[in-house]
Amino acid sequence: MTENHTCRRNVPDVDITGLVQEDRVHSTLYSDPTIFQAELDKVFNNTWVWVGHESEVPDTGSYKTAHIGKQPVIVSRDRKGEIHVLLNRCRHRAATVCEGKRGKTRSFVCPYHGWGYALDGELRAIPKADEYDGVLEKQDFPLVRVRHETYNGMIFATLKADMIPLTDFLGGAKKWMDLFMKQGGGYPIKVLGDHRFRFPGNWKIQLENTTDAYHFPVVHKSFVSSLDAQTSQVFDFLDGDGFVEDLGNGHSVMVMIPELVDLEDNLDAPIPDRFKDFAAELAKEGKDEAEIKRLVRAVGGSGFNLNLFPNVACSMAFFRVLRPISVEETEIHHVAIGGDGAPAAFNQLRMRLHEHFQGPMGFGTPDDAEAWERVQKGSYAGPDEWILVNRGQSKLKTSADGNVAGAVCSETGMRAAYRKYLAMMTA
Amino acid sequence: MNATLNAVTAFINTEADMLDFQDYQAWLDLWDEDGSYVVPIDTETEDYANSLNFAYDNATMRRLRVNRLISGEAVSTQTTPKTVRAPSRFRILSDADGVVTVRCAQLLSENRHGNLRTYPSDVTYKLRREGEGFRMVEKVVRLLNADHHLSSIGYIL
Ligand code: FES
Ligand SMILES: [Fe+2]
Numbered sequence: 001m002t003e004n005h006t007c008r009r010n011v012p013d014v015d016i017t018g019l020v021q022e023d024r025v026h027s028t029l030y031s032d033p034t035i036f037q038a039e040l041d042k043v044f045n046n047t048w049v050w051v052g053h054e055s056e057v058p059d060t061g062s063y064k065t066a067h068i069g070k071q072p073v074i075v076s077r078d079r080k081g082e083i084h085v086l087l088n089r090c091r092h093r094a095a096t097v098c099e100g101k102r103g104k105t106r107s108f109v110c111p112y113h114g115w116g117y118a119l120d121g122e123l124r125a126i127p128k129a130d131e132y133d134g135v136l137e138k139q140d141f142p143l144v145r146v147r148h149e150t151y152n153g154m155i156f157a158t159l160k161a162d163m164i165p166l167t168d169f170l171g172g173a174k175k176w177m178d179l180f181m182k183q184g185g186g187y188p189i190k191v192l193g194d195h196r197f198r199f200p201g202n203w204k205i206q207l208e209n210t211t212d213a214y215h216f217p218v219v220h221k222s223f224v225s226s227l228d229a230q231t232s233q234v235f236d237f238l239d240g241d242g243f244v245e246d247l248g249n250g251h252s253v254m255v256m257i258p259e260l261v262d263l264e265d266n267l268d269a270p271i272p273d274r275f276k277d278f279a280a281e282l283a284k285e286g287k288d289e290a291e292i293k294r295l296v297r298a299v300g301g302s303g304f305n306l307n308l309f310p311n312v313a314c315s316m317a318f319f320r321v322l323r324p325i326s327v328e329e330t331e332i333h334h335v336a337i338g339g340d341g342a343p344a345a346f347n348q349l350r351m352r353l354h355e356h357f358q359g360p361m362g363f364g365t366p367d368d369a370e371a372w373e374r375v376q377k378g379s380y381a382g383p384d385e386w387i388l389v390n391r392g393q394s395k396l397k398t399s400a401d402g403n404v405a406g407a408v409c410s411e412t413g414m415r416a417a418y419r420k421y422l423a424m425m426t427a
Numbered sequence: 428m429n430a431t432l433n434a435v436t437a438f439i440n441t442e443a444d445m446l447d448f449q450d451y452q453a454w455l456d457l458w459d460e461d462g463s464y465v466v467p468i469d470t471e472t473e474d475y476a477n478s479l480n481f482a483y484d485n486a487t488m489r490r491l492r493v494n495r496l497i498s499g500e501a502v503s504t505q506t507t508p509k510t511v512r513a514p515s516r517f518r519i520l521s522d523a524d525g526v527v528t529v530r531c532a533q534l535l536s537e538n539r540h541g542n543l544r545t546y547p548s549d550v551t552y553k554l555r556r557e558g559e560g561f562r563m564v565e566k567v568v569r570l571l572n573a574d575h576h577l578s579s580i581g582y583i584l
Contacts, residue, residue: 101574193468193479196576222501226491331576336479344477351479356488361466361481363495366503366579373540 014038020422022415023390027379030202030387036327043310043424044069048149048156048169050312050321051075051085055153055190055340056102061119064102067323068159073146074098074108075155078119083150085157086121086143097143101194108143117143152177153189154312172247172401176306180314182263185298185346186291187339191319192351195334195359199369201376203324204421206332209368210305210313210320211244211254211413213237214391219371223363226356231274242303242408244392245399250309250420252413256316260303267293275299281345295346298339300353309417318354328376334358334365389414435529435554436517438561443512443533446583451493454583459555459562460486466584470549470569481573482584492583503581507539510582514550525556526564533568535584544578547571 012034019026029035051066057077064075065088072088074097088096090110097108097117107124108117116125121143126132148157149166151174156166167174181189199206209215217224217238224232237256244254255261267290271279275296282292301317313320319335336354338347357364379387392410399405406412445454458464466481475483484492496504512535520528530551537544549569554561568584570577 195468195479195481197578198576199579219502222495222498222504225498225500226495348476351477352483355480355483359481360577360579361584363491363501366581367501369579370503370506370581377540 012037014425016422016425020418020425022419023393024386024388025418027382027385027387029204030376030379031327033327036202036324038425040069040324042427043421044324045071045159046163046424047160047310048158048163048166049310050154050308050319051148051157052155053153053189053191053319053335053337054083054150054155055188057083059104061104061106062102063098063105063108063119065098065100068146068157069324071159072096073157074143075148075157076108076119076121082120083148083155084120085146085148085155086117087146089144090115091123091141091143121145152181169249170251170308171249172403173249173251173253173306173308175401176247176253176304177314179262180302180304180306183298183301183317183337184339185263185295185342187342189337190340190347192336192338192347192354194336195354195362195365196331197360197365197369198325198329198331199372200329201372202327203322203330204417205372205375206320206322206330207307207310207417208389208411208414209372210315211252211307211417212411213242213244213254213256214409214411215368215371216256219367220364222367223357226363228274230272238409240408243397243399243405244408244410244412245401245403245405246412246416247403248416250417251307252416253304253306254408254413255304256408257303260300263298263302264294267297269293269297271296278345278349282343285343285345287343295343299346299349301350307413307417309420317350318358389418431522431527432517432519435519435527435552435561438554439514439517439529439531439550439552442563443514447510447512449496451497451583455489455493457561457563458486458489459564462486462562462564462566464489464583465565465567466573467567467569468573470573475567481570481577481580496582501581503579505581507537507581509538511536520551527554527556527561528552529554533584537580537582539578539581546577546580546584548584 014034049068052064052075056064057075060079062077066073074086074088076084088098090097092115095110095112097110114127118124123138123141146157151166224235241258242255246252279292279296306314311322321333323331325331336351338350359365389411392406397405464484465475469478472478495501512533514531514533516532518530520530533548533550535546551567553565555564
């Protein structure tokens with residue numbers, strides 16, 4: 001029994017050479033179903049894909065469901081405390097063995113004929129096993145285990161057997177992940193819940209958006225109007241000292257608010273007016289001045305978006321996860337995070353800030369979704385039209401880390417992602 | 428009991444009409460100053476403060492939400508100009524200390540970019556008696572698909 005488990009499908013023969021240029025990408029990339037089919041295989045099944053955060057499976061028996069491209073997987077924690085990523089597919093005749101977002105269980109029991117699997121995927125129970133005498137051995141049919149590695153709490157899985165180690169893949173992005181995780185305010189990062197929504201458009205429209213500062217004052221005008229004067233100034237960053245840096249492997253970082261890059265810096269700064277009530281609440285809970293300042297500085301999140309190609313971003317105060325549904329449909333998860341063991345007031349304020357902007361009823365997300373839907377609709381116009389990603393191309397610099405960098409509202413991050421995309425699609 | 432059921436039904440129908448016809452100022456005036464408007468993700472919880480919700484508005488957030496809808500600045504609010512909602516299946520869950528708790532079904536349809544979509548939900552109201560009428564102390568909208576993906580919602584449920 002040495003079959004290949006990686007679900008290779010018949011991959012259409014598409015050649016996208018010429019459709020991705022340094023300064024533009026062709027509109028068919030948003031709407032050609034054969035290109036989408038090839039992307040699932042050549043991109044999503046062929047690299048590290050984010051499947052969860054360790055805090056989502058805190059205990060023995062905790063699980064969450066996720067997807068690698070279109071393939072459903074389970075992330076589970078076994079009795080020894082070890083994390084597993086398993087294809088969510090019974091080895092008998094393919095039924096999913098686990099449904100729902102997250103939960104706790106003792107085992108995964110297939111609903112169809114009752115095969116039972118342990119938390120580590122081992123096949124433990126087969127009803128009426130005698131008909132399998134001499135036909136099948138239980139130890140040969142565990143749930144298919146998917147290779148996974150973690151970095152700073154983020155769990156990535158890959159279907160590519162010889163994929164380079166996760167830390168090599170993340171490369172220059174690791175520094176920014178470390179900075180991002182400081183927003184627990186001295187407590188480990190913990191997932192608090194997520195907003196999920198779909199929009200009728202291609203997944204790459206969302207990939208571009210996480211590194212698109214240019215749209216902020218236009219699309220999010222109504223959000224900015226809902227802020228107090230001090231906060232709206234913080235979000236007025238297009239003329240500031242922000243930048244976008246190409247981190248390699250398709251990853252990029254867009255720094256919008258440079259003074260909020262390192263949340264452990266500048267802890268002596270006075271408490272901004274908008275967080276005075278929050279600080280008072282912490283003081284009432286008996287927190288000392290140093291801790292209050294650390295929590296106040298962390299509560300609003302980091303001043304940057306880190307785009308990790310292809311499916312996750314560490315976006316200011318949350319994780320933004322994309323899941324391709326079809327060539328014209330994408331699901332987005334906005335994952336709220338807080339501090340594990342942090343004061344209730346801290347996590348409550350973080351969730352209220354998240355609700356204010358994010359999600360299908362937030363003051364920001366619906367306008368993003370509207371813009372993306374309009375991109376998809378418009379992209380059908382014209383016989384041979386292109387999507388421009390050349391903004392800031394003539395004003396590139398070299399960053400302190402030796403990377404290509406452009407202005408905060410340049411399209412440097414999109415070019416980084418498409419360069420990696422082209423390399424994978426034509427490999 | 429019948430008189431109370433008739434009274435809360437009339438109140439909720441009027442509230443629905445205000446939202447469908449975008450009479451937002453009148454809608455804001457229905458609220459108790461300390462009232463909460465909640466659209467939870469977890470339809471089992473009542474601990475909204477310690478949960479992530481789709482919406483969890485106090486008076487300030489309600490005003491900001493209305494401002495956003497009427498400002499003309501939010502592109503998503505312009506492509507869903509109209510909703511039609513039908514509250515029904517009213518049942519009084521409790522009536523004590525001047526507060527009536529009533530649950531109903533709400534079928535809401537939107538027309539966005541020409542696509543007709545429906546959001547069914549269970550809605551629970553806590554209504555404080557005031558004079559001849561009521562004030563909203565709490566409105567909790569539990570969407571049938573709250574635990575799954577939604578589409579963007581550019582109006583008040
Ligand atoms: S499909 Fe799972 S037991 Fe038959
Ligand atoms: Fe946006």
